[in-house]
Amino acid sequence: MKKHIFRIFVCLVFVCGVLIVSVKLDIFNRSIINLHNLTFLTTEPVFGRRYLPELDLLHSSINFHPKCANANTSRIYLKHYQPSYSLGEQIKVQIDLFDRDGNRKSTGGDHLRVWMEDPKTSASVSGEVFDHNDGSYTGVFKATWAGKAVIRVFIATRREELALYYRMFKQYSSIWTAYADFNKKPLSETSRCSANQPSISKTNEWCNLTTENDGFPWFCKKTNLTCDTWTNSYTGPTNFTLDTTEKDILTWSVKGASSDILRLFLNISIRNVGNSSLLTPPDISCNNLPAKVTWQQKSPNGYFYTNKWHSLMCHDTLPRTIDAYRQCLKGRTLWLHGDSTSAQFKTALHSFLRFPSHADAHVPVIDKDPLHNFSVSWHAHELPFYHGARHYPRYSNQAQHIMMDRLPNTTKDIVVLYLYVHFTLGHPDEFRRHVRRLVPSAKNLLARAPNVTLAVRGPHAYFRGTQSLISYWGLIYSDIWHEEFASLHDKIVYLDFWDLTMARPSADVHADMSIVHQMVHKMMSLLCFRK
Structure with missing residues (x-):
């Protein structure tokens, strides 16, 4: 009896083993097929976080410069050295941060940005950075073109800066004063x-x-x-009670980027796969890409080659011609409300479509092209909005949910929701509050106006510029958009410009207009002639 039971047990173990091997072989075979097709290669899991929680940063001490991460002493190296990589292959690097005196950092929280470039072919692609919270970071890339490449690292924002900003948000509400x-x-x-x-x-x-x-x-x-006599808003100087170290830290965000790019870099070589020298996207046009797919944060979602952005999400079938853009916009208004970085989109469209603009800084404007029957609208979002020294009347600011609520049921307009730069001067909870309010109006508009096209524009990355306007917050804001709009992912297109602007850095919050034109075309390729 015991021998019989033992035989049954052995048979069961054997059958289970065969099934496991069969499943593994199937997974392996499917991986080979994906590699052959060069479409959306699965990224190996990387343990780490894109950014540390607020509480972790608030436990930081505010250190003098010598103890902060230093670009001259910090190091980068390949996790698994090999002489060359194949097109589409994943590349992993490790970054270890050291201070000015060569002491290894033992905590995380520094915001790094990494990219790979080949100046000879005007090629570049962004990488993702994962924080292990011990002074080491993993950078993950995908080989998107065949040839040569250089991997570079930039210390964008230090842990000490972020800790100070969070403390100032708590004490002063915002970094600038309205x-x-x-x-x-x-x-x-x-x-x-x-x-x-x-x-x-x-x-x-x-x-x-x-x-x-x-x-x-x-x-x-x-x-x-009396309070009802409020007429204008503007931004003026802010007087904070800070010690010498804290005042010094606030100046870091306006220093040039060159001194914070790691002195060490990596040269790599990438081989063709078959006859392919460039990574290609799935066989679907961008205007047919399901809205839900645009919210899936796969990095990189594209790369630059010969100064042109190549999507890895979809095939760009929209011609970069005036006629194609005019046909897309015919009989519609394109709503680009937000701040000066959304006004840049409007400027780019005026330049490309050759119709006059009547923009006057932060004054609301709707410009019409009567000959080709379309309009482009810009309006500053609600307060907090830091207008600068010029005093703007109350009507200059309007919440985007108000704009959506006023659209008629018959509208065929394209509405791009966008909040970003001005909120980086306050706590992320303030940004979430404003994003959350957009959701019910968006749902209502989609329910009553079936022909409207609705999109959310995500944050973009940049080096530095105006004091305290750092793009680190874009990582958090992207997650907030995804969380608050989770119920609408299948109905609203997400315009993800993070990878594009990580791959081709701009000096400050206002991207170079050559980059803005690439961003605008990506927007148009996703939103025009959607079915």
Whole structure:
């Protein structure tokens, strides 16, 4: 009896083993097929995070420069050395950060950006960085062209900077300060404003202008004039109580990028696969790409070659011609509301389509091309919006959900929702609040206006520029868009420009116009003639 049971057990073990081997062989065979087709190669799992949580950063000490990550002493090397890579193959590098004195960093939280480039062919592609929270990072690339390439690393934002920003958000609400004008002839007074609600004991000292700000919290210090005399907004100097070290840290965000690009870099070689020298996308046109796929964060989603952006998500079938763009926009308005970086899209379209612009900085405008029957609209989003020294009237700002709610049921317009740069001066929770409010209006518009085309434009990356406007927050904002719009992924197109602008860095928040034209065409290829 025991021998019989033992035989049955042996047979079961053998059958299970055969099944496991069969499954593994099937997975292996499918992997070979994917490799042959060169489409969306599966990325090996990498353990690490794209960024550290706020609480981890708040535990940081604010150190002097010598103890911070240093580009001259930090190192990069291949995780698995090999003389060359095949087209489509994954490339992994390790980055170890050291301070100025050559001491190894033992904590994470520094924001690194990595890219691979070949200046001779004007080729470049971004890599993903994963933080192991011990001073080491993994960079992951995909070989997207055959030939030579150089891998570079940039220390974009240090842990100490992020810790300071979070503390300042808590204490001061924002890094810059907004002001309001209150006017009632012959009197005129000014006061500072904030999106943070004052404490209950001090409520009577503040004007609650939430209703006037389309339902988003906005409070301005009371003056001798009544709150209903608010007329204009502008941005002025901010006086923070900071020590010498903290003041120094705030200057890092405006320093040139060159000194923070690692002195060490990697040269690699990439082989053709068959007759293919460039990685190609799946066989689907961009205007037929399901909206849900555009929200799937696969990196890289494209690369530059000969100064042209090549999508890895879909085939770009939209001709880069004036006639193709005009046919797409005919009988429609393209709504590009947001900030000056969305106004850049409008500027690029005016340049390409050769119709006059009446833009005046942050003044709302709808420009029409009556001959070809289309319009392009720009409007500054709701406060917080830091206008600069110029004083803008209240009507200059409008929430994007208001714009959507006013569109008729018969609209065929293209609406691109966009919030980004101005929110980087405050806590990410403020950004989430504004994104969340867009969702019900978007759902309502899609339900009642079946011919509307709706998109969300994600954040873009850049080196540095204006003080404290750092693109690190774009990593967090991208996740917020994905989380808050989760129920609409199958109905709204996500315009992901992160990889594009990581691959071809811009000096500051305003991308070079040659890059903006590439971004605009990617937008048009996804949104024009969608079915």
